[in-house]
Amino acid sequence: MSSYRLDEITRRAFEGPLLEEKEFDMLLMKRTRELVKEYGLRYDPKELVCTDDSLADDVFEAGLMLLLELGFYCQSTKRRIMLEEKEVKGALKALPESIKLGCGRDAVTMHMRRIEDPRPPVIHAGPTGTLCSEGEAYIKILRSYAQEQAIDSIGAGTLSTIDGLKIRKDTPQEFRAARKLAWWARQAADEAGRPGMHINDVAVVSPEAKLCALDPAHGLRPTDGIIVSQMAEMKTSLKHLSLVEHLQSYGIHIGNLMTPILGGYAGGPEGTAIVNVAEHIAGAVCYSASYHYCSLTNVKNLNGTDRPGLWAVSMVGQALARNSEIMSVYDCYCASGPGEEMLLLEAAAGGIVASVSGMNVMGCGSCGGKLVDRSTGLEARMLKEAAVAAAGLSRDEANEILNELLPRYEDKLDIFKAPKGKTFQELYDLTSAKPKKEWQDIYEKVSRELAELGLEL
Amino acid sequence: MLDELANAVYNGDDSKAAEASRKALEAGIDPLVAINEGLMKGMSRVGEDFSQLKIYLPEVMMASEAMKVALGILEPEALRRGSSLTRRGRVVIATITGDIHDIGKNIVAMLLRANGFEVHDLGRDVPIDEMVRKAEEINADFICASTLLSTSMPYMEDLIALLKEKGIREKYIVMVGGGPVTREWAKSIGADGYGDDGDEAVRVAKELLQRRGTP
Numbered sequence: 200m201s202s203y204r205l206d207e208i209t210r211r212a213f214e215g216p217l218l219e220e221k222e223f224d225m226l227l228m229k230r231t232r233e234l235v236k237e238y239g240l241r242y243d244p245k246e247l248v249c250t251d252d253s254l255a256d257d258v259f260e261a262g263l264m265l266l267l268e269l270g271f272y273c274q275s276t277k278r279r280i281m282l283e284e285k286e287v288k289g290a291l292k293a294l295p296e297s298i299k300l301g302c303g304r305d306a307v308t309m310h311m312r313r314i315e316d317p318r319p320p321v322i323h324a325g326p327t328g329t330l331c332s333e334g335e336a337y338i339k340i341l342r343s344y345a346q347e348q349a350i351d352s353i354g355a356g357t358l359s360t361i362d363g364l365k366i367r368k369d370t371p372q373e374f375r376a377a378r379k380l381a382w383w384a385r386q387a388a389d390e391a392g393r394p395g396m397h398i399n400d401v402a403v404v405s406p407e408a409k410l411c412a413l414d415p416a417h418g419l420r421p422t423d424g425i426i427v428s429q430m431a432e433m434k435t436s437l438k439h440l441s442l443v444e445h446l447q448s449y450g451i452h453i454g455n456l457m458t459p460i461l462g463g464y465a466g467g468p469e470g471t472a473i474v475n476v477a478e479h480i481a482g483a484v485c486y487s488a489s490y491h492y493c494s495l496t497n498v499k500n501l502n503g504t505d506r507p508g509l510w511a512v513s514m515v516g517q518a519l520a521r522n523s524e525i526m527s528v529y530d531c532y533c534a535s536g537p538g539e540e541m542l543l544l545e546a547a548a549g550g551i552v553a554s555v556s557g558m559n560v561m562g563c564g565s566c567g568g569k570l571v572d573r574s575t576g577l578e579a580r581m582l583k584e585a586a587v588a589a590a591g592l593s594r595d596e597a598n599e600i601l602n603e604l605l606p607r608y609e610d611k612l613d614i615f616k617a618p619k620g621k622t623f624q625e626l627y628d629l630t631s632a633k634p635k636k637e638w639q640d641i642y643e644k645v646s647r648e649l650a651e652l653g654l655e656l
Numbered sequence: 657m658l659d660e661l662a663n664a665v666y667n668g669d670d671s672k673a674a675e676a677s678r679k680a681l682e683a684g685i686d687p688l689v690a691i692n693e694g695l696m697k698g699m700s701r702v703g704e705d706f707s708q709l710k711i712y713l714p715e716v717m718m719a720s721e722a723m724k725v726a727l728g729i730l731e732p733e734a735l736r737r738g739s740s741l742t743r744r745g746r747v748v749i750a751t752i753t754g755d756i757h758d759i760g761k762n763i764v765a766m767l768l769r770a771n772g773f774e775v776h777d778l779g780r781d782v783p784i785d786e787m788v789r790k791a792e793e794i795n796a797d798f799i800c801a802s803t804l805l806s807t808s809m810p811y812m813e814d815l816i817a818l819l820k821e822k823g824i825r826e827k828y829i830v831m832v833g834g835g836p837v838t839r840e841w842a843k844s845i846g847a848d849g850y851g852d853d854g855d856e857a858v859r860v861a862k863e864l865l866q867r868r869g870t871p
Contacts, residue, residue: 228714365810368754404807462712463759
């Protein structure tokens with residue numbers, strides 16, 4: 200995107216219709232409910248990957264309509280950034296069909312995938328914002344991802360401390376954490392023998408702190424990525440737009456992070472799908488993002504691998520795959536933790552749904568993001584391999600597998616019931632950053648189970 | 657008649673809630689009974705069903721609106737008859753410093769309000785001294801802090817430290833919650849209560865208040 204467009208977006212953030220944020224939330228809630236009714240959208244728990252193309256088109260149309268009618272809300276100015284259909288369609292038309300992530304021999308190409316696409320998806324792996332210990336532990340955690348050959352990109356956990364100190368937003372410690380997160384990710388990639396590997400973010404909160412990670416020598420290069428978040432639902436701020444301005448000038452990939460809340464203002468899975476399509480389009484137009492993280496979260500269980508969540512993710516993926524070049528990446532957030540079969544089953548289900556629905560994948564988050572060091576490379580390998588194995592499956596075939604797979608874990612998705620597993624330190628050899636036999640054996644067992652269901656990893 | 661009130665709230669039907677409230681008064685039902693045995697029961701079902709995700713936030717908000725409409729009719733009548741509308745407890749709630757995520761906090765505030773608490777919602781990214789100032793001003797029973805960010809969790813510890821520093825820790829029930837906050841962590845910083853979700857937060861708030869000897 201040119202600065203020209205960002206200037207225009209900023210102008211609208213100052214001159215668009217004024218509305219209190221609570222009113223915007225109410226407006227979004229009401230209009231989304233209407234759109235669900237108008238388009239007759241209905242969640243089908245037995246068909247997680249919807250086979251009706253017209254429904255996917257309806258979700259896209261409804262999402263576009265929602266964005267055009269409501270605008271992208273700027274929290275800083277309490278004004279709505281209104282967009283016109285013609286300019287949105289123009290911006291979407293200009294999106295590339297593929298992008299390059301990383302550099303040198305470690306670079307990978309990420310494609311705009313389509314429904315039932317036989318091309319393997321790319322995985323952005325890592326603790327995805329969940330809490331990690333600092334220092335050597337963090338490097339080893341990231342190395343456990345980087346040395347998985349299946350994995351294409353790494354980043355980013357949230358540090359629980361820096362130099363033993365608490366990390367508060369907008370403090371020197373947060374800025375230091377951003378710099379160190381980038382250094383340590385680079386070091387992990389180096390140690391894995393993949394120095395050009397794409398690093399997809401540093402998980403700090405302040406947009407300003409993220410800038411500290413930009414450092415071609417030791418930190419993030421223009422071939423890496425940084426996440427610019429949206430606030431749920433359909434909201435941005437001047438700080439986020441300012442971050443976009445600088446990231447563009449640096450030339451780095453921008454990842455549009457959306458956390459649509461299933462059960463929140465958007466309501467159920469149908470409304471959440473509509474709202475999230477709108478958020479993808481807003482990210483493509485206003486953030487000029489290279490890719491878009493669909494980090495759908497259940498309002499209660501803080502995961503995205505339950506039936507309504509997967510249905511909504513699939514609808515979003517299919518809607519975008521049929522109607523745009525917006526590269527959506529399913530951010531697989533799980534309820535259970537490493538060392539548990541359940542986490543691998545959740546990852547496999549997420550990988551299948553995303554892959555068949557035309558998405559790429561990211562993950563895995565675990566334990567609803569509540570516990571420290573509950574992230575390992577192995578569950579990300581499962582996410583990627585399940586997604587690769589599902590590439591080219593028909594939607595019917597995918598549904599057949601999913602309907603066998605979900606009953607194996609869905610009764611434990613409640614945040615109180617989900618098994619939390621063990622820490623990285625308990626499950627991995629801390630010298631080689633390779634999984635111990637215990638965790639590897641569980642992986643093999645789940646792989647065999649999946650093969651019996653018709654999914655050969 | 658009381659069922660009608662409860663159902664109107666549960667279904668988020670403003671006009672039926674208003675109509676049922678008027679009918680209840682005409683039928684000679686004590687407005688306090690109508691509130692406690694009708695509206696509150698409906699809202700309690702809403703809380704339970706939301707907790708099990710049988711319904712979603714829009715339905716909770718609509719039920720909350722219907723309840724507000726009905727209360728607008730029943731409360732003035734109760735006051736006119738000299739009934740004292742005892743609130744369950746006074747709550748100061750906010751998303752704490754450094755965080756602007758407020759859906760979770762809004763849900764808890766809404767459910768507390770619907771369960772008879774007097775809720776003062778200070779919004780988001782609220783400095784801890786502002787929360788304490790408000791609690792002192794309104795003589796609150798609770799200070800509730802929420803966050804979705806690990807980088808704002810230290811402010812919850814600071815909140816408790818500030819209350820101690822001012823010598824007023826014992827005056828307040830402090831509850832914390834939000835995405836990265838756990839029961840164990842809440843206990844470790846000396847918070848009095850924690851809720852995994854809105855329903856639990858309400859339940860815990862009621863229990864803590866009862867333990868304190870307030871209705």
